[in-house]
Amino acid sequence: MLRELFPNVVVEDLIVATKETFFMTGISVLGTLIIGILLGLLLFLTDQGNIWANKPANFVVATIVNVFRAIPFIILILLLFPFTDWLMGTIRGPEAALPALIIGAAPFYARMVEIALKEVDRGVLEAAKAMGAKTRHVIFKVLIPESMPALVSGITVTAISLIGYTAMAGAIGAGGLGDLAYRRGFQKWDFDVVFACTVLIVIIVFIFQFIGDFISRKLDKR
Secondary structure, eight states: OHHHHOTTOOHHHHHHHHHHHHHHHHHHHHHHHHHHHHHHHHHHHTSTTSTTOOHHHHHHHHHHHHHHHHSOHHHHHHHTHHHHHHHHSOSSSHHHHHHHHHHHHHHHHHHHHHHHHHTSOHHHHHHHHHTTOOHHHIIIIIIHHHHHHHHHHHHHHHHHHHHHHHHHHHTTTOOHHHHHIIIIIITTTOHHHHHHHHHHHHHHHHHHHHHHHHHHHHHOOO
């Protein structure tokens, strides 16, 4: 029955492409989480009225974040080809997609981090500072723990966006389900391959959404 519905689908190719999509998404989510939190903290802490209040520094960080958020992902991949080639030694394959995926998603997540930190009760922050807490203690004992549910929700949304980014990256040779759908499906006019890849991408999205929602609910103290 399945062979009749999907006559052009090669199961082994689907398995390899799915593994590549999971690889690209997983590594890029980790990189985005680290860089996004760092950028988000800088945006928050250098803003007016906060610990490191510094208008020029805040402007520089905000400008960098806004510029990279404004560039469409497919164009960003092309712009980063020289950097990717220098860093990874190639511009093709799942590993080569990682720099563009992380650089494209981290600024998006950084803004979510900033919003999450701004929602932390100011009274809790003032109390921590009044007790003489050092900056690192305010960050790791107050800001991040108090905003953790929102941070998890934000990285979940970002991860789902990254799955879409991997599909776009696949169109220019990054591998994964996007590459399989375009190269073996669209270009050969085999839309059963495109459909099979689409179904798997939707399943991956549901997996990431379920995990993110589960963790967020566990961390939410309300």
